[in-house]
Amino acid sequence: MNFASTILVALLAIIATPQQSMPDVNGSADHPLFSGRMPGYRISAYEQQDFKSHKFLTDPQQVIDGKYTEIRYELKDKTKDPGPLTVRRFYENAVKSAGGQILPLLLDSSREYRNAMKITRNGVEVWVELNTYVKPDYILYIVERAPMKQLITADAMAAAIDKEGFVPLDIHFATGKAEILPESRPIIGEIVSLLRKRPNLRIGVEGHTDNTGNPASNKTLSNARSRAVAEAIAAAGISSNRLEPAGYGQERPVADNRTEEGRAKNRRVELVKR
Numbered sequence: 001m002n003f004a005s006t007i008l009v010a011l012l013a014i015i016a017t018p019q020q021s022m023p024d025v026n027g028s029a030d031h032p033l034f035s036g037r038m039p040g041y042r043i044s045a046y047e048q049q050d051f052k053s054h055k056f057l058t059d060p061q062q063v064i065d066g067k068y069t070e071i072r073y074e075l076k077d078k079t080k081d082p083g084p085l086t087v088r089r090f091y092e093n094a095v096k097s098a099g100g101q102i103l104p105l106l107l108d109s110s111r112e113y114r115n116a117m118k119i120t121r122n123g124v125e126v127w128v129e130l131n132t133y134v135k136p137d138y139i140l141y142i143v144e145r146a147p148m149k150q151l152i153t154a155d156a157m158a159a160a161i162d163k164e165g166f167v168p169l170d171i172h173f174a175t176g177k178a179e180i181l182p183e184s185r186p187i188i189g190e191i192v193s194l195l196r197k198r199p200n201l202r203i204g205v206e207g208h209t210d211n212t213g214n215p216a217s218n219k220t221l222s223n224a225r226s227r228a229v230a231e232a233i234a235a236a237g238i239s240s241n242r243l244e245p246a247g248y249g250q251e252r253p254v255a256d257n258r259t260e261e262g263r264a265k266n267r268r269v270e271l272v273k274r
Helices: 003-016 084-097 154-164 182-197 215-235 260-266
Strands: 041-056 062-075 101-103 114-121 124-131 138-145 166-169 203-208 243-247 268-273
Touching (some): 041 124, 041 138, 062 124, 084 101, 084 114, 084 124, 084 138, 114 260, 154 166, 154 182, 154 268, 203 215, 215 243, 215 268
Parallel strands (some): 203 243
Antiparallel strands (some): 041 062, 062 138, 101 114, 114 124, 166 268, 203 268
16 A cells, blocks of 8 residues: 555544544533533534623624623534524523523524524623524624622611511522522622621521422522522521521512513522511
8 A cells, every 4th residue: 555545544534433522622611501502512612701892783783791701613423414593493492491582683694694692690691692604513602791780788788677677689699500609709798797797686598589490490499599698608607596598489579570670580589587
């Protein structure tokens, strides 16, 4: 066998090698907004920045600033292309099932290969663009834009508890989990400050969800989140005997679950005077 034949055989062997074991690029991950990805794909490129702008071709166009994630998914086996419409429906259904919305696009050819979607989770507005122009691959652009909120202080919590007997708090958790996100740690600190100032105060730490998903799962999640908050408070030196965690799931809404704004209000943790 001559040199050219040897090279040809090697190339054919590479082409014939199954691609199912191709790994994702180092440091990459699916975005937590989505529970997974289209079957048969790997992450071939990944970028994440704490702050970046992205123009969404909605009608009207929107330039959104915030935590930016860009993920390119590559089809491992090019003979098994599901088609761009299947990819779009996969992500549309995921966003709709989580209470989000599909946004109208500008009246141009981009509608054939782009989707714009928006969902609000735990008080964070998340914008998503799906680009299938690079078929059979696709790209997700995700920008998390959280509104600036003034931190509620220990004194404000005390005033609300004295007047109403409870205070609702907007504590953020990882999607579908009981992990308290870093931006909510200052609120935990204010709760600790409140309980130190009032050593005789005992509180219920009550978790609530919106009506998205399964009622039993929502109750389990709210229980886990209330315990996570109570454990974080206790870890700062407050006796656990002063804390009564409980989860009520979607049983006690305070706003209309038919709107995203209402669902955001229903996803809360309340401190209740005991």
